[in-house]
Amino acid sequence: MDSARVRSILQGVQEHHDASVTPEERDLVVSQGFLGVVDTATRDRWTAAVSELPSLRDRVREMSRVALATPGPEAPPELRQMIADLEQATRARASLESLAWNGPTQQFLLPTLAGRNLLADLTTWQTRLEGRTFEDFQEEMSVYRAVLTHTVGRAYAVYRGLLDDEATQDVEMVPTGLLLTNVDFRFAAMVLAKRSVDPSLLVRSFQLFNHETNWGSLNKDDRLIGSAILASFPWDLGSVRQNFERIRIALASHGILPEDRIIVAVSLTDLPENWWTQVLTRIDEIRRLKPSLNSLLVSTLARSPYPVTDALRRFDGALAAMAAKGHKDGIHMEAAAAILGAAQIPADGMVDRFAFTVAHVAGTFDPPYAPAAMLAASPLEPLEAIDVFRDCLGTVTRNGFFDLTLEIEELALIMSYGVAPLGLGYMAANLPPGAPVVPAPPVAAMVPAWGTSWYVWHNYWVYRPLGRYIATHPVHVHTVAAFG
Amino acid sequence: MVREAVWVPNDPVPLVRLPDETEIVGDPRFEAFWSDVVGGCYVPELLWKLAGRPRGFSVSGVRDDNRSALLPQARLVIRGREYVAAVKGCGAATDAYENVPLTASRLRAICHDPGSQEALAMEDGGSAGFITGERWFGNTPYGGQAPDNAAIGLLTSLRAADAQIAGFHVCPVVALARLPDPLGALASRFFWYRRYEGSYWQEIRLMPSNLRLYFHSPVTFGVDTSRAFALFGLDSFERAERFLENLARSAMAALTLYARTLRHDDVRGRYAGLGYHDVWLDKDAVVAPDGTMHFADLEGIEEVPVAGAAAVREEIGRQFHRNVYEATYALEALAGEVERRWRGFRDATERREWILQVLERACVADPFVSLDRDGKRMTLTVVPAVDDDACCVDIEIASEAGA
Numbered sequence: 001m002d003s004a005r006v007r008s009i010l011q012g013v014q015e016h017h018d019a020s021v022t023p024e025e026r027d028l029v030v031s032q033g034f035l036g037v038v039d040t041a042t043r044d045r046w047t048a049a050v051s052e053l054p055s056l057r058d059r060v061r062e063m064s065r066v067a068l069a070t071p072g073p074e075a076p077p078e079l080r081q082m083i084a085d086l087e088q089a090t091r092a093r094a095s096l097e098s099l100a101w102n103g104p105t106q107q108f109l110l111p112t113l114a115g116r117n118l119l120a121d122l123t124t125w126q127t128r129l130e131g132r133t134f135e136d137f138q139e140e141m142s143v144y145r146a147v148l149t150h151t152v153g154r155a156y157a158v159y160r161g162l163l164d165d166e167a168t169q170d171v172e173m174v175p176t177g178l179l180l181t182n183v184d185f186r187f188a189a190m191v192l193a194k195r196s197v198d199p200s201l202l203v204r205s206f207q208l209f210n211h212e213t214n215w216g217s218l219n220k221d222d223r224l225i226g227s228a229i230l231a232s233f234p235w236d237l238g239s240v241r242q243n244f245e246r247i248r249i250a251l252a253s254h255g256i257l258p259e260d261r262i263i264v265a266v267s268l269t270d271l272p273e274n275w276w277t278q279v280l281t282r283i284d285e286i287r288r289l290k291p292s293l294n295s296l297l298v299s300t301l302a303r304s305p306y307p308v309t310d311a312l313r314r315f316d317g318a319l320a321a322m323a324a325k326g327h328k329d330g331i332h333m334e335a336a337a338a339i340l341g342a343a344q345i346p347a348d349g350m351v352d353r354f355a356f357t358v359a360h361v362a363g364t365f366d367p368p369y370a371p372a373a374m375l376a377a378s379p380l381e382p383l384e385a386i387d388v389f390r391d392c393l394g395t396v397t398r399n400g401f402f403d404l405t406l407e408i409e410e411l412a413l414i415m416s417y418g419v420a421p422l423g424l425g426y427m428a429a430n431l432p433p434g435a436p437v438v439p440a441p442p443v444a445a446m447v448p449a450w451g452t453s454w455y456v457w458h459n460y461w462v463y464r465p466l467g468r469y470i471a472t473h474p475v476h477v478h479t480v481a482a483f484g
Numbered sequence: 485m486v487r488e489a490v491w492v493p494n495d496p497v498p499l500v501r502l503p504d505e506t507e508i509v510g511d512p513r514f515e516a517f518w519s520d521v522v523g524g525c526y527v528p529e530l531l532w533k534l535a536g537r538p539r540g541f542s543v544s545g546v547r548d549d550n551r552s553a554l555l556p557q558a559r560l561v562i563r564g565r566e567y568v569a570a571v572k573g574c575g576a577a578t579d580a581y582e583n584v585p586l587t588a589s590r591l592r593a594i595c596h597d598p599g600s601q602e603a604l605a606m607e608d609g610g611s612a613g614f615i616t617g618e619r620w621f622g623n624t625p626y627g628g629q630a631p632d633n634a635a636i637g638l639l640t641s642l643r644a645a646d647a648q649i650a651g652f653h654v655c656p657v658v659a660l661a662r663l664p665d666p667l668g669a670l671a672s673r674f675f676w677y678r679r680y681e682g683s684y685w686q687e688i689r690l691m692p693s694n695l696r697l698y699f700h701s702p703v704t705f706g707v708d709t710s711r712a713f714a715l716f717g718l719d720s721f722e723r724a725e726r727f728l729e730n731l732a733r734s735a736m737a738a739l740t741l742y743a744r745t746l747r748h749d750d751v752r753g754r755y756a757g758l759g760y761h762d763v764w765l766d767k768d769a770v771v772a773p774d775g776t777m778h779f780a781d782l783e784g785i786e787e788v789p790v791a792g793a794a795a796v797r798e799e800i801g802r803q804f805h806r807n808v809y810e811a812t813y814a815l816e817a818l819a820g821e822v823e824r825r826w827r828g829f830r831d832a833t834e835r836r837e838w839i840l841q842v843l844e845r846a847c848v849a850d851p852f853v854s855l856d857r858d859g860k861r862m863t864l865t866v867v868p869a870v871d872d873d874a875c876c877v878d879i880e881i882a883s884e885a886g887a
Contacts, residue, residue, distance in 0.1 A: 057848060064851035065869070068650050083849045090845045113721050113828050120827065390827060397710050397824045405710055408824070 001028055003134045007122035010034065013100040013109045014119060021102050021109065034118050036110035038099060043108050046092035053089045060086050124387045128422045137422075144421035148395040151415060155193035155401060159185050161203035169211070178220050180210070183407060183470060187463055188228040190401075190414045191455050195232055205231035213241060215262065221467065222262040225459040229266050229452055244269045247276065254283050260295035267299050267456040282308050294331060296460055297338040300453060304342030314350070315341035321351035327358075327369070335461050336373035342453075343377035356382040361389075364409050370461035371413055374454060379426050389416040406470065410462050417454045489559060489566040490693045490715055490773045492703045497545035497553040498529040498612050499574055502664060504539055509635075510659035511642060514560075518659035521558045521569070522688050525661035528575035528613045530588065534600045535667050548694045549701070551576045551613070551627050560690055563646045565772060567655070567690035573629030574686060575613030580626045580676055586614055594618070597673035615663075617672030619680040626680075628671065634660045634685045637782035640758070643745070647690070647778070649758070650744040650869065651737040651850060655770065655780040659688045691780060692772035697814050699767035706766070706813055709821040716773045721826045725842060728818050730775030732839070733846035735811035736853055736864075738765060738777060742788065742803045743868040744852040746796065746875065749789070755796045755875075757868075759788035759803060765810040777814070793874035800866050800877045815839050840882055860884045 006029065012019030013035060021029070029035045038046075063079045075083075099108040121141055122129075129137060162185040180188075192202040209227035217223070226244070233240050248265035256264050271279060282302040286293065289312060293301075301311045318337035319329070327333055340350045358372035365371045378385040392412035402408050419425050503524040510518045524540075532540060545553030548570055558569035579586045588607035591614055595601045613627065620626035624633060634657075641657040643649050663671070668684040695715065698706035705712050718724045737744065742757035749756060763784030769777050779785070790799055819835050822828065829835040840862055844855045854865045862882040868875040 057854075060849050061851040061854075061867075064849065068851070068869075086849050087845075090848045094841070094845065113826065117827055120830065393824050394827065397821070400710065400714060402710070405708055408710070 001025060001134045003122055003129045003132060003137045004126070006034075006134050007119060007126065010111070010115050010119040010122070013111050014116070016098075016100045018101050018103050019109065020104055022104055026102070026105055026107075026109070029115070032114070033112055034115035036112055037105075038095070038108040038110055040106070040108070043096070043099065046096050049085075049089040050093045050096055053086070053093060056082065056086050056089060120387075124383055125422060127381075128384075128424065132422070140423075141421050144419070145391065145395070148391060148415070148419065149399065151193050151419075152395055152399045152401050154196070154199055155186070155189045155415075156399075157199035158192045158202050158206075159189035159401075161199055162189060162206060165203055165207050178218060180220060180224060182403060183467070184220070184224050186402065186407060186411060187414070187459075188224060188231075190411050191228040192232055194415075194418065195234065197234075202231060205237055208237060209241065213244075217259075217262055219259070219262070221459065221464050225456060225463075226262050226266045229455055230269065232455075233270065240269065243273070250276065250280060251283075254280050255287050256283070256295050256298075263456060263460060264295050264299045267296065267452055268303060270452040271303065279303055286312065293338075294334065296456065297334060300338045300342050300457070303453070305344060306342075311341055314347050317341075317347055318351055318354075322354065325351065325355055332367045332369040332461065335457070336369035339370065339373035339377050339457060343373075344379070345377065350376065353382045357386060360386045365413075365462060366465075370457060374413070374457055375416075380420055380424060384420065384424070385416070388420055389413065392416045392419075404470065406466060410458070410466055413462060414455065414458055485564065486561050487565050487692075487772070487774050489568040489691070490695070491546060491548070491554055491556065491568060491691075492694055492701055492715065493546070494694075494702050495547040495577070496612075497547050497574070497577075499526040499543045499545050499553060499571075500529055500532040500540035501526055501543050502532075502538060502540045502667075505664040507662035508659050509638065509662075511638065511656070514656070514658035517558075517560050517569075518688060521560075522555070522659065522661075525663050525686050526553070526555070526571045526574045527663065527667055528615060530591075530607065530612065531575070531615055531667060531671060534603055535670050538664070538666075545571065545574065546694075547577060547613075548691075550578055551629075553613075554691070554694060562656075562690070565647070565692055565774070565776075567647070567692050569658075570655075570689050570691050570694070571661075572687040572689060573615070573625075573627070573634070573684070575615045576627030577613045580616070580618055580620065586616075586627075591616075591674060594674050594676050596675070597670065600670065600673065614674065615667075615671040615684060616674040616676075617680045618675040619678040623680065623682065625671065625682070625684055626675075628663070628684045629686055630680075631660075631662075631683055631685045633783040634687050636784075636786060637687055637689070640782040640785045641689075643758075648737075649741075651733075651852065652741050652744060652758075653734050653737070653772075653776050653778045654782055655689045655691045655778045657687050657689045657782055661686045661688060687783070689780065689782075691770055692776070692778055693770050695771050696780075697766045697769055697771065697777075697810060701770075705771050706817045709817045710824075712771070713821055713825070716775075721822065721828060724818065724822045724826075727775035728815065728822075728839070728842050729846040731771065731777060731818060732815060732843040733850065734775070734777040735765075735814065736843065736847050736850065738769065738779060739804045739807055739811055740800070740853055740866050741785075742796075743800050743866045743875070743877070745787075746868040746870050748870050752789075754789045754791055755793075755870075756787040756789040757796075757799070758785050759799070760784060760807065761786055765807050766813075771814070777811075793871060796868065796871075796875040797877045800868065800875070801879060804864075804866070804879055815843070836882075843881075855881065 009019045009021050009029060030037055060082050067075050067079055095110060098111055102109050188206055192206060206227050209230045210223060215223050230240050230244055244265055247268050248261050251261050251264055268279060279302050283298055285308045286298045286301055301315060304311045315337050318340040322333055323329060340354055353376035354373055357375040358368055361368045361372050375385040375389060376382055389412060392415040393408060396408050396411050402411060501524045506525040508518060526543060545555055548554050552570050552572040553574050555569040560567050576586055579590055588604045592601055592604045595604060615628040616626045618626040624630040637657045638660055641654060644654050644656055647654055647656050663684040671684055672679060695701055695712055696704050698704050703711045718727055742759055746755060746757040761784045763781045768781035769779045771777055788799060790796055819839050823835055847853050847855055852867050856863050864879045864881040866877045
């Protein structure tokens, strides 16, 4: 059957319209649990039961009060039966309110949870369904969700490997504040799990960078994101480290302060060497034009596919449009504007995309601006990006890949990078190389290079604030044990 | 079918059951349980050692809150729901004035008994709780329980049948156990500032789980909702919806406790119903594996007398609004988790509509409340147990349903 037809059937039933479903169509959707069937006799029985509901409810309440006033532990059997009838009638009322008449089969149809979720899927992805049968669509959605589950499984394997490995390290000499926590390891594991290779190799790579790199910094967040990203590249580890070191050293002579050098260098390490000079020159130019801009935002704009003046115009335009929509200014708004400004999406619609995503993640992230911009910068449509994010949320939750509920959203955000159903996944093999630093017309359909940047933004604007919150707000911080 | 009790794994609490010289005041309906299964009072192993090791039996409890422990080996089924025994007042795990374990070395610092001082020097640094003689929160020994508080809990519990008072579910207090005097005297030698003068008691109560709404559990429903789902085996939307129904029904009963226990004292010409005193749903109630919220700290529930029907109506409204946020938080936490796991709602508005629909359905047979929708508005009518014509109250439960 055609997907659009299935959607129209489910939509019709949801809105209580006669969906004119043929017997064949009915058999298909009912056999898969997307709709229930109710015959006229059953509907009449429900209607009769519901019409009795007010009087039955009054009788139950009256008898309950009498029973409560009478000594004895047991409610009379008659009352228990009436309560059961009442509960049944209440359920019948809810079902009755959901029924939709179907002329061709002379039956009523009833929406189900599976049907509601399928309708949501079909609505979200409706513009991508061309050339696909409904069966293809279902198969592809099912494979996509299985892949999400598999990714979490791989993340688990990496996480366990990192924990085991850490247990063998001589950590006694390391101050507690510098030790990576379980929360840190889950973050790294989720980044690494995006690569479909043996988890033990990923663990080894991570620990190689973690323990054997001269970070020159006591900031464990830098070490975490650095090790996770460097270990995630599918290249020779020695070359990756060398590139990272060379960029970090080069950044010193381009005005990037020591405390920002690791994260900025990591954000650029995926770029081919012949682009470095150009990117560093652009960093200088942007810093000259915007001296107070955060270093990470400078590098975000410097590696965008737009000339510096265009990139900054997009940045300023995004800031102004966001302000016009009532968002306050500040560093998080600047981050969002930089992410949008650097994204390969047309300038006209970028803030509308942002407005859509921020409405969905407000309350999920605090502040929500950078993550909303990350989702808006996706090559997917905003509704689709949000849908993928929600799928990731569900997968992380159902598989219990977290200790603190607070972690779920941030892990889902990492996970959502690059994945999509219906062949729309935009991460070919792990992290793509950077976008060429040449003037390029912004074309939404282009495959962007957001792997490295995505993880760095996430780490800087989502993970670190969360880490600070967790560190300063132990679980149940408001509880004073001695009060219990 | 019995719905088994569930508890969150937590630190073990080495206790010693003392069957001798323990005075027990119990609910006669549970006599077989408290005399045969519980069988005495439970003191921290360290206190027992310092007291010269009187005849007793080692028992391993599970830490619940600061001064309580679950006794997983002692369980009882009431109307198809299993409850596990818990001892309140069997030693505090945490120092009274610092958020650190109450270790032997810390006990030495507050010990006013030279003999015990010496003995404590031999103990290692571990902490498993101790009953002290510090006067705390009124007149209660820190880590133990005072007789008057314990008695209030028992008296309230005696009003319950099948672990509920007119639909309000409680963790029944089955017995109070008084520590043998030599142990009480020893405990009273440990204090920071003010010495507690009085006898040392414990409450033995029955709990369907130790998962609280927001505070005072290693896992709480509001903070670790996902863990709670795993603990309770909520692995489908349908199960979660049934759980929500039970949670909503029992929460509504808790919010209307005053109305459902209202009586008129013809002699004094006053009304009285049960009210909450310094106890709250977020830390003093636990959630059973089927979602039914049970109030655990019955020592904080006592009658509130008022003069006339107007005051009754005011008290009903006051009680509802005092506690409704915590109940709503639990319902929202559950619905949020359902949305994360199984989606099923288009947006937050639809999710809240679902909560209100389930709430309406859950309360349909409740004789003390009725929920009515008027457009998008939902109103709760509270019908008290007596004088419902004069004392009935309408409360807006949602100004715009789901919005």
